[in-house]
Amino acid sequence: MTDTGEDDRERARPAEAHAADVDDIYAPDGSVRSDFLMQVGAAVADRDILFLRRHVAHLHESEMGDLLEAIQPDQRRALVSLLGADFDLAALTEVDEAIRLDIVEHLPNEQIAAAIGEMDSDDAVYILEDLDQEDREEILAKLPFTERVRLRRSLGYPESTAGRRMRSEFVAVPPFWTIGQTIDYMREDDDLPESFTEIFVIDPTFRLLGVVELDRVLRSKRDVKVETVMRQTSHPIPALMDQEEAAQVFEQYDLLSAAVVDENGRLVGVLTIDDMVDVIQEEAEEDLMRLGGVGDEELSDTVLETSRSRVPWLLVNLFTASLAASVISLFEATIEEIVALAILMPIVAGMGGNAGSQTMTVTVRALATRNLDIHNAWRVVRREAGVGLLNGMLCGTLIGCVAGLWFQDPNIGGIIATAMLINMMAAALAGILIPLVLDKVGADPAVSSAVFVTAVTDTTGFFSFLGLATWWFSIG
Amino acid sequence: MTDTGEDDRERARPAEAHAADVDDIYAPDGSVRSDFLMQVGAAVADRDILFLRRHVAHLHESEMGDLLEAIQPDQRRALVSLLGADFDLAALTEVDEAIRLDIVEHLPNEQIAAAIGEMDSDDAVYILEDLDQEDREEILAKLPFTERVRLRRSLGYPESTAGRRMRSEFVAVPPFWTIGQTIDYMREDDDLPESFTEIFVIDPTFRLLGVVELDRVLRSKRDVKVETVMRQTSHPIPALMDQEEAAQVFEQYDLLSAAVVDENGRLVGVLTIDDMVDVIQEEAEEDLMRLGGVGDEELSDTVLETSRSRVPWLLVNLFTASLAASVISLFEATIEEIVALAILMPIVAGMGGNAGSQTMTVTVRALATRNLDIHNAWRVVRREAGVGLLNGMLCGTLIGCVAGLWFQDPNIGGIIATAMLINMMAAALAGILIPLVLDKVGADPAVSSAVFVTAVTDTTGFFSFLGLATWWFSIG
Incomplete structure (x- = not known):
């Protein structure tokens, strides 16, 4: 079997490149294996960076999240600081809020800024929004201009809105381009989102005209114009729409992703189904908790x-x-x-x-x-x-x-x-x-x-x- | 704005092509608008097929489902039979089981067979699995050979397994093809699934070798071999895996779709996130209901x-x-x-x-x-x-x-x-x-x-x- 090896995709999808680890860290009941935890604990105690780089650094963000939740609380910060730049901050989007704050507060702002520069903007916002004003500003100041503007825009939308949850990276082309031009553009441009399932069509003022799914692009001949194969986006999500409402639109129309537009119909980002799955789950959970007389508590609360x-x-x-x-x-x-x-x-x-x-x-x-x-x-x-x-x-x-x-x-x-x-x-x-x-x-x-x-x-x-x-x- | 007009996509995604209807049929509280219901009711009573073709036939399957649940029970069958071939059976995947059975039992098997031939196999299985043995066999007998074999295979897997929920249509290519060949194949072949987000790579015995996301295909040069850009699929779902477990894999690794393989590692189908969203939701709902001392009841139960x-x-x-x-x-x-x-x-x-x-x-x-x-x-x-x-x-x-x-x-x-x-x-x-x-x-x-x-x-x-x-x- 061939592995994509050194290429940029590996960064984006570490789990797939390290398939063996997946079966390794979990016991049959779905909890993190006890002996793996003990090995990691011992490595942290011994400051065995080699072991950690080899067996921990490459875990998928959600596996790293499970690991952070399972190890002894006093080993958590030590593990993160030993991993240093090898620690993928995206793992923090997978843990309890209390654990996230504890770790972020003990990381140097420089490291957070560097990590955030590498992340998809939706994950970056997820981490930044919990920080206090001062830390957040310091981190934002260290980022490149476009990145900073993007994140500020997302953070400017109220909590729990589509604008706050969206990813600001997307692929957009003008309607008069041909499919061939579009494919060439994607082959050459290095600044594309990590993964995407459709291409947006916009006018010069960024107003959303339509959308073309990638399978549609691939099925069309090179000389076909984008505007002839695009379809109207009937479900653009207003940036101020509540995330629960947005999730309902996804569910009803089986969407994989949806364009997020501002008050003027300008494309500002894209909501993806994986974030909406979390919202759908949270919503069902909320009802259950409230009927049981419980508020928004987390297992890590005191x-x-x-x-x-x-x-x-x-x-x-x-x-x-x-x-x-x-x-x-x-x-x-x-x-x-x-x-x-x-x-x-x-x-x-x-x-x-x-x-x-x-x-x-x-x-x-x-x-x-x-x-x-x-x-x-x-x-x-x-x-x-x-x-x-x-x-x-x-x-x-x-x-x-x-x-x-x-x-x-x-x-x-x-x-x-x-x-x-x-x-x-x-x-x-x-x-x-x-x-x-x-x-x-x-x-x-x-x-x-x-x-x-x-x-x-x-x-x-x-x-x-x-x-x-x-x-x-x-x-x- | 351009519409894709006559092309095959329109059949697949009627909602997007009829964006205006979406805002039309729902009241602000999310229920179907009362005056729309009354218009439809009147049209059914008057056997006004013209009205129904114009305002009802093109609804998205989930909108049609909501409509069927909202209209008077005695008008339901009449509405479906008036729509005739214009009725998209996929709407039945969106309604209560009681309503689904009621409608299906009153449709001629010929019409069901014709509709099922047009559907994605996962939707077809969803409808077929509720029918009694005799009707099911009669309908299957009317289908083309490949279609029949596919559906029988899905139906052969136990309820609530990945094999029962999967879609049997997928795009698969050999590892030695180039990206260019792959794109040409997709441009020419008419028998592709309605929509897809990745291409599977298989050996001559259908054993799964890897997967290439469409964005990856588009970013690669035409002369690159598929095997050099594919990545290992670390999360192939065994066909006998319980759907809840499969949903957890989707959730943990933020998957959009996953290959389903049989005991011998042969690709048999693909699970997609939209079906998994339903499973995730059902699972959370089940806990809520059970804690409240309620079983699997539906609102339409007597x-x-x-x-x-x-x-x-x-x-x-x-x-x-x-x-x-x-x-x-x-x-x-x-x-x-x-x-x-x-x-x-x-x-x-x-x-x-x-x-x-x-x-x-x-x-x-x-x-x-x-x-x-x-x-x-x-x-x-x-x-x-x-x-x-x-x-x-x-x-x-x-x-x-x-x-x-x-x-x-x-x-x-x-x-x-x-x-x-x-x-x-x-x-x-x-x-x-x-x-x-x-x-x-x-x-x-x-x-x-x-x-x-x-x-x-x-x-x-x-x-x-x-x-x-x-x-x-x-x-x-």
């Missing part, structure tokens, strides 16, 4: 940081739980008489909570993926009510029999069965209506749905069960 | 289907809730004496449940993204215990003061504070250890963690609170 980020949600829940408790206290006298009620009431409340969280999960996800909208909302609400009724009858009957036998009292069985049915209907309605309403008023349904739904199912559960019992035994 | 899929989880929870209730029943006598305990106990259990679900959510996600492994598990367990301690002290102190004042009894305040601390520590440990152990023994932590964690926090909550109270008041 106890104090984690605790602080989780406390607000716990306090809100403490408040709603106290509300539910005060509902119970309304029925103190009944409980005093029939302790069985105290024993059974958590079952009613808890099952409502479970049923509510099922409906809520489906609703939140359907809203996020835009599968739930005004056209089917009413149908889904009716369906959920039906499911609540059916499952409420089933679970109610079941627990009614169990409780009736347990306490040798058919009254208690009937009461808990009815209360369960009521609460599971309430849970179904709360589980769908609360996220729908939150979404309608512009709030993120993933953030606060759970609190409201639990509040509804707890209070309804306690109130219906204890209230029914109080009423029934008072007339009985 | 009440009965939905109810049936959700019942098992409810029944398991009914069982654990009953266990927790039986813990309460141990302390019947104490509750009879001090009703305040019955009022407060759900707070202790509920807060444990919340804290446990926070830790569990983070753990399940970290396991899924492989951020949590043996190298950092111990550190994360210690961190979670620390967070449990800290938040337990905070919430315990708070509820202790509130409860003490509420019931005018410092004893009760002290007891609930201590029980809360104990339960939140238990919640933290259960939240991290249960998913870790489930993962270790090969079970999916997203599926069953919630049940076990709730069981722990409920029983610990009731037992610690009521037990402490019984002990304290018995010695007091």
Whole structure:
């Protein structure tokens, strides 16, 4: 098998050139192999630069990222400083923010500047944006003029926009060039992006006219004009578009990349699918975390940081739980008489909570993926009510029999069965209506749905069960 | 601006050629515009084929999918049959399974066969795999030989494998060809895939030797041999690899596409990033749904289907809730004496449940993204215990003061504070250890963690609170 050997591509794609390493550093479960970690640890301790150059320097950026996350925290900086110029800063785009900052803060600005000059602009921005103003300016000042202007432009766009995420390097040609001219230009120009899948067509003011995919270039004859084979770009991404929205455009139209344009329709960069995959994943993850009552925490956060980020949600829940408790206290006298009620009431409340969280999960996800909208909302609400009724009858009957036998009292069985049915209907309605309403008023349904739904199912559960019992035994 | 007009590309990428429609069919909130739906509905009712050809036939497959999901169910089949040959079956890859089956079952097999002949093989397989044996064979029999062999090979691989998801069309050349020969071949051959980003290099037995990206082809001189510019493919995907694993390879190495090889290293197809994006999204969604106690349901499922899929989880929870209730029943006598305990106990259990679900959510996600492994598990367990301690002290102190004042009894305040601390520590440990152990023994932590964690926090909550109270008041 032939290897491209010395050529410039090797720099760009070290992983492929060192295929053997890939199988080497991971154990079957996907974690970094323990013995490899120990070897690296020993090499760092011994300052064995030869070993590191040979077995670590050439890792793919994502493998290097995994390695940095897996080794002992005190060896991290030592590893990076031993690798020196051999350390590919792009690996920092693959690690936790805490680790990234820790490493960047301990690297000399000269080294960062040199590394950033070599990087694709999107990776460079990813690292620069986390630095404090002063360091960032110092690093930018060390860069060549065009590079600096490009990075400043990206950094000028707000966080989480397409402009901030785009790569500023692209290939653009005028519409009157022929395919032959275009190919010759690409064969000669040394300043092309590391990799690209299409060529943009622009007018002299950089206004975007169209796009030609590379397979299209290759299928066309040399004398064909670019403007006759280009197609309109129907999905140019405005630089100020939110990255989540941009990711949705990629997903819907199966794009590999998309032109990013400024307010005047001028081409300023290109968004690529690999960055959008990260956004899509982050977005799905965000919903999951928020439904679980967790904010933007990272595995490397300290106890104090984690605790602080989780406390607000716990306090809100403490408040709603106290509300539910005060509902119970309304029925103190009944409980005093029939302790069985105290024993059974958590079952009613808890099952409502479970049923509510099922409906809520489906609703939140359907809203996020835009599968739930005004056209089917009413149908889904009716369906959920039906499911609540059916499952409420089933679970109610079941627990009614169990409780009736347990306490040798058919009254208690009937009461808990009815209360369960009521609460599971309430849970179904709360589980769908609360996220729908939150979404309608512009709030993120993933953030606060759970609190409201639990509040509804707890209070309804306690109130219906204890209230029914109080009423029934008072007339009985 | 020039349009590619009549050429074959237009068939392949209708959306881009009809850019105006894109803005037309969606309302600002991302749902299909209501007036567009009404126009289409009216056209279907009037059998106004002209309108449909003009405004519907040329929609991008994903737009057509959204339209099919949004219109009245009874108009769906009518719309498809009115469009006839103008209906692009690829739209069916974008809709709910229930809708897909409904439409496919009502289309004549001839029409399906004709449409499948036009499609990329990965889309064709997506539709064929859902059909029953008989229909599938009938359709396959109508296809040309090579097409049929290709599709049968894909269908022969198990569900959810790379082989089932791959596209069988690709461009492959021998290593001794020159770049010039390769380009000429692409200019002349009409049977190329609709779009591609790289060329594979194979030996006469179809064994994969390497790959050349199109940008690499364009940058090379005509007389250069393919074998000197190709690079080794370090990430060929075995056809039997699970699609989730394949998606992880794409994600880690930022691939746009990857060669799929059989057991003998022979090239059989190509996986592309757009299909992997769907897999990545599905995977994240699966975790979310499972944590919420929901299976693989779809928004179009009926009440009965939905109810049936959700019942098992409810029944398991009914069982654990009953266990927790039986813990309460141990302390019947104490509750009879001090009703305040019955009022407060759900707070202790509920807060444990919340804290446990926070830790569990983070753990399940970290396991899924492989951020949590043996190298950092111990550190994360210690961190979670620390967070449990800290938040337990905070919430315990708070509820202790509130409860003490509420019931005018410092004893009760002290007891609930201590029980809360104990339960939140238990919640933290259960939240991290249960998913870790489930993962270790090969079970999916997203599926069953919630049940076990709730069981722990409920029983610990009731037992610690009521037990402490019984002990304290018995010695007091």
